[in-house]
Each structure stands twice: as structure tokens, then as C-alpha cells.
Amino acid sequence: MSQVLHTPPQSTPPPSRVTQAGDDLTALAVRYGLSVSGARPTLRTYVSQLWARRHFITSFATAKLTAQYSQAKLGQIWQVMTPLLNAAVYYFIFGVLLGTKHGVPDYIPFLVTGVFIWTFTQSSIMAGTRAIAGNLGLVRALHFPRAALPISFCVQQLQQLLFSMAALIVILLCFGIPVTASWLLVIPALALQFVFNAGVSMVMARMGASTPDIAQLMPFVLRTWMYVSGVMWSIDKLSTKDHLPRVVSVLLETNPAAIYIDLMRFALIDSYHAGQLPAHVWPIAAGWALVAGVGGFIYFWKAEETYGRG
Numbered sequence: 001m002s003q004v005l006h007t008p009p010q011s012t013p014p015p016s017r018v019t020q021a022g023d024d025l026t027a028l029a030v031r032y033g034l035s036v037s038g039a040r041p042t043l044r045t046y047v048s049q050l051w052a053r054r055h056f057i058t059s060f061a062t063a064k065l066t067a068q069y070s071q072a073k074l075g076q077i078w079q080v081m082t083p084l085l086n087a088a089v090y091y092f093i094f095g096v097l098l099g100t101k102h103g104v105p106d107y108i109p110f111l112v113t114g115v116f117i118w119t120f121t122q123s124s125i126m127a128g129t130r131a132i133a134g135n136l137g138l139v140r141a142l143h144f145p146r147a148a149l150p151i152s153f154c155v156q157q158l159q160q161l162l163f164s165m166a167a168l169i170v171i172l173l174c175f176g177i178p179v180t181a182s183w184l185l186v187i188p189a190l191a192l193q194f195v196f197n198a199g200v201s202m203v204m205a206r207m208g209a210s211t212p213d214i215a216q217l218m219p220f221v222l223r224t225w226m227y228v229s230g231v232m233w234s235i236d237k238l239s240t241k242d243h244l245p246r247v248v249s250v251l252l253e254t255n256p257a258a259i260y261i262d263l264m265r266f267a268l269i270d271s272y273h274a275g276q277l278p279a280h281v282w283p284i285a286a287g288w289a290l291v292a293g294v295g296g297f298i299y300f301w302k303a304e305e306t307y308g309r310g
Contacts, residue, residue, distance in 0.1 A: 038237040040304040050145045057148050061155035080167040086117040094232040104234050105271040109172050113268055116168055117261045120161045121197050122222050127153035128201025129218050132209035132307050139308035147300055148309045150205040154198040158190070168268075178270055185267035193260040195289040199296030206300050209307055229257040236276040253278035256288040 045080065045217060066105040091111055096100035104110055135149055173179075208214050234254050238244060252258065263285060265272040278284065 057152040061152045087112045100233040124157045124197035129204040129208040131205040132214045141278035150201040190265040194291040195293040199292030202296040270293045
């Protein structure tokens with residue numbers, strides 16, 4: 001004799017009752033000041049949170065800089081040796097073999113300054129690309145504004161540049177470059193470049209967080225950017241040639257990397273005069289810093305709640 005068991009159907013509350021319960025929970029959360037965990041704060045709140053953690057940003061940058069060459073026997077000396085070795089290679093290939101040094105006064109100071117300033121931008125962007133994807137443990141373990149990571153990596157690269165500037169000054173003095181009042185222009189030029197680098201780094205940090213493969217592509221992009229930024233050759237000298245279209249000359253001269261390199265050369269090298277700078281160079285430099293800095297920050301902030309998820 002078979003026995004059939006009938007399972008009574010489960011009753012579901014009416015939609016109105018579910019909606020009422022959800023409204024009650026929302027009201028209860030508002031009453032006690034509760035908010036969604038990990039929700040994106042307002043832009044003003046986000047800036048305040050970031051400023052409150054400014055000591056963490058600088059300390060994190062200093063710690064990363066100290067640990068960068070901790071396993072090497074020469075230690076922090078590599079901070080200076082790496083760009084100098086790159087400059088030596090570029091001098092042999094471009095200055096000697098390709099002859100780009102001809103017609104460029106003080107070519108070695110010209111080249112070394114370009115390499116040092118370009119390395120600041122290149123390293124900041126590469127570090128920013130991996131800022132989130134390479135620090136997921138920190139992102140998932142602690143609650144803090146994620147923009148602190150790409151900014152701290154830019155601070156690290158600025159610290160490294162300032163450390164390397166001692167070698168640059170020695171090279172300038174050895175080649176007879178006098179110390180002049182124009183050297184003070186290094187401060188605003190580096191400040192504008194730092195804002196630009198930080199903005200681009202935040203853009204790349206957001207893109208790298210969702211697509212880690214971008215980190216593999218960036219070295220090729222940055223190498224191409226370097227070749228058109230006048231690191232090893234004079235954009236002004238090339239732009240005066242008749243065969244170069246005017247639009248190409250304008251693009252080369254207003255290239256942000258070239259702008260900041262030109263400003264540093266103008267500040268430090270006495271033979272690099274104002275006539276070699278593009279027109280309105282300081283407004284262009286400030287404009288690039290404003291667009292990249294503000295735009296990159298807002299672009300990064302809009303995806304704040306997605307970092308470390310998945």
C-alpha cells in the first residue's frame with residue numbers, strides 16, 4: 001500500500017508586506033546613522049578622508065622607497081645609478097651613433113635632465129597602474145580612501161627624483177652650468193608635474209584594477225611616449241625644419257611630458273633659453289596638471305566602491 005505525502009505549499013508574504021519590511025529597515029538604518037558598507041562617499045567627504053590620511057601616504061611612500069633596493073648590495077645608490085646608466089646608453093645610441101647631439105649646446109646636461117624628469121613620469125604611471133591590483137590584500141583588509149595608494153606611489157617617485165637630483169646637480173656643475181636664480185623655477189615645475197603624474201596614475205590605477213593586463217601593455221606605450229617627448233633630442237630643433245607639418249610640431253611641443261622636461265631644462269641649463277620653449281609654456285603646463293589632476297581624481301573616485309571586490 002503506497003502512501004503519498006503531500007507537502008503543503010510555502011506561503012509567501014504579499015509584496016506589500018515585503019516592501020513595508022524593507023521600508024522599516026531603511027528607516028531604522030537612517031535613524032541610527034547606518035550606511036551601506038563600502039559605499040562611495042561624496043567627493044567633499046572623500047577629499048577630507050584623503051587629507052586625514054596624508055601621514056599614511058607619506059609614510060607608506062617612504063617605506064616603499066626604502067624597501068625598493070633593500071636586497072641589493074649597493075642599496076639606495078641604484079636610485080641614482082639607474083637613470084644615469086640609461087642616460088649613458090641613450091648618449092651612445094642617440095648622441096654618438098645617430099648624431100642628435102650636434103647643434104644642441106650642453107648636450108650631456110640636456111640629456112641627463114630629460115632622462116631624470118622623464119623617469120619620474122614613467123615610474124609614477126607604471127606604479128599607479130599596479131597600485132590597486134598589486135595591493136589587494138591591503139585594499140581588502142583596511143578601510144581607507146583608495147586614492148591614497150596611487151598618490152603615495154607618486155610621492156615615492158618624487159622622493160626618488162629629489163634624491164637623484166643631487167647627482168644631476170653635480171653633473172651640471174661639472175659641465176660648467178652656473179647656479180642661477182632660474183633654478184628656483186624647479187619648484188613650481190616639479191609641483192605641476194607631480195599633479196599631472198598623480199592624475200594619470202589614478203586613471204591607470206582604476207583601469208589596472210579592472211584589467212590587470214594593462215600593466216603588460218604600458219611599457220610599450222611609455223617607451224613610444226618617451227621617443228616623442230624630446231628626451232634624447234631637441235624638439236625645437238626638429239620643429240624649425242620645413243618638412244615637418246605644423247600640426248605635428250604643435251603636438252610635439254604641447255606634449256605634457258615634453259612640456260615638463262622643457263621647463264626643467266630652462267630652469268637648470270643656462271644655454272637653454274626662453275626662445276626654445278613653446279609659446280605660453282607655463283599656462284600649458286598648469287592646464288595639463290589641472291586636467292589630469294582633477295579629471296583623474298574624479299575618474300578614480302567614481303569607482304571607489306568597486307576596488308578590491310570580486
